[in-house]
Amino acid sequence: MQLAFLDTKLSKEVKRKTEKLISSYKNLEAIIESKKMDAEHKMTVNYQPSESQRGNQFHSETEKIAELNIEIKEHLLTMRKLNVVYHSLKPIQQRIWDQKFLRGRYDVDVYSDLDIPDRTYYRLKREMIAVVAEAFGFI
Template sequence: MMQLAFLDTRLSNEVKRKTEKLMSSYKNLEAIIESKKLDAPKLVVNYQASEAQRSNQFHSETETLAINKVEIDEYTKTKRKLDLVYYSLKPVQQRIWDHKFLLGRYDVDVYTDLNLPDRTYYRLKREMIAVVAEAFGFI
């Protein structure tokens, strides 16, 4: 297992962009999961006779239900991973995440409000992004 001290924080722009997008979606994941659960069709027994494949559908209601369940499971897994990473970070990194990715503030405003030197802020942010990228296998 790789130690955090040896974690390479030099990331490509693509990996950094994907990771930051994922971190920004953290606050919306719970709402997405709940809305998908509410929109999921309920499978009930239907005793009406129906003609076989008369419609122009490419999949059945059961397949739609299964696909929806897989999507919900993926979002839930992503949310749980982000929770684990978030709560394993240093408190100052959690505050950076909150201000930068959840509130959508600019870097200058974040390190000014947190009374951090800009070099320290960018080092902590780079470490935080590297940890998330490693957790999701982007590196």
């Protein structure tokens, strides 16, 4: 099994960072779409002074759009990686991911609903978090 080579003993910082990333998965699509809307060019005739004429400012509208496009690409890459990791997990781990991180339920409720012992639940959850941490280079 591939998880035999994976170290599931993670530091608190890595575990916290990984759990935060998994929890943010449900909001990534909305973040991406809102940034895409912000990055759309606004081509209207305007007789007011433009950003470049207002003084010695560092960013133009074009630079802001370019930065937004870079952020969008980073979020899309994160979302694709999380999708790949999610689909590579065992079905029981996918259900843990859904209930714990997407629905925000407590651990006790999750392993009770899944009808698995708490030790098994925490082992599966630890493996799942280790896979995500490995995929994102946190380990």
